[in-house]
Amino acid sequence: MIKRGLFKNPKNQLEGNPKLQKYAVPCVTDEMSISCPSCKKALLNEELAENFNVCSKCGYHFRLNARQRIRLISDGNTFSETDAGLSSQNILDFPDYDKKLENARLESAEKEAVVCGNCEIGGYHCCIFVMEPYFMMGSMGVAVGEKITRLFELALEKSLPVVGFTVSGGARMQEGIMSLMQMAKTSGAVKRHGDAGNLYVAVLTDPTTGGVTASFATEADIIIAEPGALVGFAGPRVIEQTIRQKLPHGFQSAEFLLEKGFLDDIVSRILQKDYLTKLLFLHDRGRKS
């Protein structure tokens, strides 16, 4: 993948771009600050981390990895992981897939594109899955489908609610038809879990598309999304190529989906834990631990 902006003029004046000389003012180094992609204001890393990785100026939600999210949502050290060792193999001998998997594992420090387990949220015991954006953009292969299916089966057995955070580019092309079958498999598990009267809350984060949108992400009893998250079936580029016209601004954003009636609410990351606690409280059948 070509790094974005590779051919642009360097922004750092030390690289000798004379155009930028006039902006040479004492500034915080890159390691300590980051520029918000939405409002372009500089944010101190420390402040950003304290603010749940949300821009304090404009409310832009920075991408989080699965572990960061679990730390934000679960109580203290209550999270215990399930099926941590499951991972996909190159079953179809797809070219370069082994290398891609290897790179994804190095980049994300995870074995697969989803982390599953049990935890407590506001004192309520529940099963949780969080997809990992830094592992092949959270794409769903056999292992992801299997982990999520097992989590729903476990939750069914223990009559626990499931809270799921989705972020995904869709089904994993490198596993071909096998990844498509995961949509059916996970849907079956969600259905059985739900039919037994258990709660499933999905939190859609940026971006949730493709096979994940068309399966367990939109099958939840309550579906909420983070502000500004891209949620859709086909990606915007594919739609633009198909219909040969530019998409309107804000198309497929969480706000757009809320307006069209496909979301229950949009909840900022800062309020998510309280919101989930409230939902679990309202669905509680007297088993607060």
Add this chain to the structure above:
Amino acid sequence: MICYIPIMPFALKRDEKMNAYEIVRAARAKNRPTSIDYMERIFSRFTEFHGDRRFGDDKAIVAGIAKLSGMSVTVIGIEKGHGTKEKVARNFGSAHPEGYRKALRQMKLAEKFGRPVVCFVDTAGAFCGIGAEERGQGQAIAENLMEMISLKVPVISIFIGEGGSGGALALAVSDEVWMLQNSVYSVISPEGCASILWKDASKIKEACECLKMTAADLMSLGVIEKILPEKDGLNKLCTAIKKELLASFGEKLALSSDELLERRYQKFRKIGIASVSAS
């Protein structure tokens, strides 16, 4: 009402040894029979029903009830149409959310009246456009998956041409999936795969091989249950399908609905599980 006059002769290929790319070409051939051609030959007294009761009627999906040698069945098919005018009206067999919701409504009726369901799948994929997204294409497909896996009547899906990703799966969470010898079923189009993988859409031949999308490949992966040979022509093929459907439904109707659902669940539960490694 659209007139269903097929253009003869149909292009069902006779050749046994074709590579994946040739099979993709055959599955997309212009004069290949479409869902209605099969319905006319397999069933009698087909009565079409329209609309999803929510938004509109999607002509890319044809649904109704018919007789299969004395047995009432619900028949649903993705229809590409013949001739430019009809193809446009049917959106080239790419359904909108209302199409999937229409199919689901018919399936729910089938469940109520205890009719088995037959689905014909022939689509390049669910349509992606502004309207489709606004009306929740992903949600419509997801709902079909969830409802089909727990539908209390036997369901058989037959792939007669292209089976494109979620749009095909939304009618294929069935007890048995059968494929015509020259039909394909994949998670992404070979063109899409080639452009993502090699940034070059012309490498479609390699992509066809990589995706393992032919009936023979899918049979060996355990994704489908039956391959239907095409070499004897359309009429004989339809007679064979009719016989197979009767036998299969007879067998499945003898099961209790709990047993039927458990088998269906376990079938999808097991696909590909051998490829997951635990360490």
